Amino acid sequence: MTMEHASHTVAATGQIQATLIGLPTDVGASRLGAAMGPDALRVAQLAPALQRLGVAVQDLGNLAGPPNPRGERDAQGMRNLAECLAWNRIAHDTVLQLLQQKRLPILLGGDHTLATGSISAVARHCRATGKRLRVLWLDAHSDCNTPESSPTGNLHGMPVSSLCGRGPKSLAALSGAVPALPASAFCQIGLRSVDGSEKSMIRELGLEVYDMRAIDELGMREVMRRALAGVNGPQNSDVHLHLSFDVDFLDPDIAPGTGTPVRGGPNYREAQLCMEMIADTGRLASLDIVELNPALDLRNQTAELVVDLVQSLFGQSTLMRDAP
Numbered sequence: 001m002t003m004e005h006a007s008h009t010v011a012a013t014g015q016i017q018a019t020l021i022g023l024p025t026d027v028g029a030s031r032l033g034a035a036m037g038p039d040a041l042r043v044a045q046l047a048p049a050l051q052r053l054g055v056a057v058q059d060l061g062n063l064a065g066p067p068n069p070r071g072e073r074d075a076q077g078m079r080n081l082a083e084c085l086a087w088n089r090i091a092h093d094t095v096l097q098l099l100q101q102k103r104l105p106i107l108l109g110g111d112h113t114l115a116t117g118s119i120s121a122v123a124r125h126c127r128a129t130g131k132r133l134r135v136l137w138l139d140a141h142s143d144c145n146t147p148e149s150s151p152t153g154n155l156h157g158m159p160v161s162s163l164c165g166r167g168p169k170s171l172a173a174l175s176g177a178v179p180a181l182p183a184s185a186f187c188q189i190g191l192r193s194v195d196g197s198e199k200s201m202i203r204e205l206g207l208e209v210y211d212m213r214a215i216d217e218l219g220m221r222e223v224m225r226r227a228l229a230g231v232n233g234p235q236n237s238d239v240h241l242h243l244s245f246d247v248d249f250l251d252p253d254i255a256p257g258t259g260t261p262v263r264g265g266p267n268y269r270e271a272q273l274c275m276e277m278i279a280d281t282g283r284l285a286s287l288d289i290v291e292l293n294p295a296l297d298l299r300n301q302t303a304e305l306v307v308d309l310v311q312s313l314f315g316q317s318t319l320m321r322d323a324p
Helices: 003-013 033-044 046-051 079-098 114-129 159-163 196-205 212-218 220-227 270-281 301-313
Strands: 017-023 058-063 106-110 132-138 184-193 208-211 239-246 282-290
Touching: 017 033, 017 046, 017 079, 017 184, 033 046, 033 058, 033 106, 033 282, 033 301, 046 058, 046 301, 058 184, 079 106, 079 114, 079 282, 106 114, 114 132, 114 208, 114 239, 114 282, 159 184, 184 212, 208 212, 208 220, 212 220, 220 270, 239 270, 239 301, 270 282, 282 301
Parallel strands: 017 058, 017 106, 106 282, 132 184, 132 239, 184 208, 239 282
Antiparallel strands: none
């Protein structure tokens, strides 16, 4: 099926038209291996799992980009900026094209640097169509570092600051506007490893954050109710909901296959509830799945868990209940 044909099929059938985009790079990460993430998700049968839920799935395969040079920090304190920029331009251009064709892009990473390009495209599309953007950022880390504050220089720690206009200028400008989106559009969930400088940035930007203590105290249901308060209901039909799902959001006891694991993350049921409540909104319109590192996994169990959670994200419920 061509992408042009598929875009007309949406209006005819009401069926979700999703496109998988493999971006096999770990150029922004500290450890090698996330470049194999897209193929691990295919081995775990992501496309057939979605098709069983009635989603029409197209797979663009893995797109080509520059190799990982494993470079040293440059004069501005960053590693591999040119390569990261190239990959993010690929992500931006591909996601934007798919959104314009009324498809739901599913970016298969790769490291979390790629969210700079994908969310820049979503922000550009929302400006053009009058949509209100809401970004849920599921992650153990806030990714709010800047070249000046980063302890490593790895760009997978800078996408949020870049999207909010505080990161490297070339990345911050990808959407055609700086900032790409207001900080108020973000909601970060699951944080538990945040640098001191990132805490200052979170306060300065006024980011909405539910760290693991908030999840412990409030429960995942209440956290998601608050996170989705401006998304649910017919009065919010103009919302484009983007989910940026970093695999290290999950507790490493259930998801060991990631490069920067942090103990104390959401367990299986908490993660399932999170995904089910997002599905209940009916507003999900774009998705990143990043930081899956099969080199650190056990028999692809993390990829299989991610596929299970993505099924919940697209409407597979663990309970016998009618859709809201």
